[in-house]
Amino acid sequence: MLENVNILLGVSGGVAAYKAVDLASKLTAAKARVRTVMTDNACQFVAPKSFEAVTGAPVFTTLWSASEEFQSAHISLADWAQIVVVAPATANIIGKVATGICDDLLGTTLCVCWQKPMLFAPAMNNRMWENPTVQRNVETLKRAGVQMTGPNMGRLACRTEAVGRMAEPTEIIEAIEAIAAKS
Numbered sequence: 001m002l003e004n005v006n007i008l009l010g011v012s013g014g015v016a017a018y019k020a021v022d023l024a025s026k027l028t029a030a031k032a033r034v035r036t037v038m039t040d041n042a043c044q045f046v047a048p049k050s051f052e053a054v055t056g057a058p059v060f061t062t063l064w065s066a067s068e069e070f071q072s073a074h075i076s077l078a079d080w081a082q083i084v085v086v087a088p089a090t091a092n093i094i095g096k097v098a099t100g101i102c103d104d105l106l107g108t109t110l111c112v113c114w115q116k117p118m119l120f121a122p123a124m125n126n127r128m129w130e131n132p133t134v135q136r137n138v139e140t141l142k143r144a145g146v147q148m149t150g151p152n153m154g155r156l157a158c159r160t161e162a163v164g165r166m167a168e169p170t171e172i173i174e175a176i177e178a179i180a181a182k183s
Helices: 017-029 040-045 048-055 073-080 091-099 105-112 126-130 132-143 169-182
Strands: 006-011 033-038 083-089 118-122 152-155 161-165
Touching: 006 017, 006 073, 006 105, 017 033, 017 040, 017 048, 017 083, 017 169, 033 040, 033 048, 033 073, 033 105, 073 105, 083 091, 083 105, 083 169, 091 105, 091 118, 091 132, 118 169, 126 132, 126 161
Parallel strands: 006 033, 006 083, 083 118
Antiparallel strands: 152 161
16 A cells, blocks of 8 residues: 555654664555655664665755755655655654744755645653643644644653653554555
8 A cells, every 4th residue: 555655754853763763664565665854863863774774765864965856855855755754753843843943854854845744653751742832833733734643652761651652653654554545
């Protein structure tokens, strides 16, 4: 169902970034074409080479990345994408997208992709997730058509059990398949 679908995977800087490598691997195994954009903070948790290894495609980490079309990377990535997935979607990237802040490659690319189907998989500490400002930003994105999967109840990086854990890759793939079926 995802064969030959161009999926732009945005990875922001949370500990759940390790699950994004598994997601990228599973998407590639489903014959989707995956390109990855990582924030600087995401690179602190997982190396870009991990995504390159599982997708067979270059990873973009900076506004100054060269693209094969010799355009600005954020424009060529947005043009290429059919579905945009952000996993993990931290409070930071949710806030940036909700307010139009474009200070890195991922935020800038997401700003350009506003007409594409988007799926965010939030992941953060439960107190961050419950913050009224984060919830307002989530609602802003939902009103703009961004779909959400998760966060789930589970063990968080702070060693507590609470809502804030990123949805599992299989759950995210189910949501992507539902989007692809409508496109």
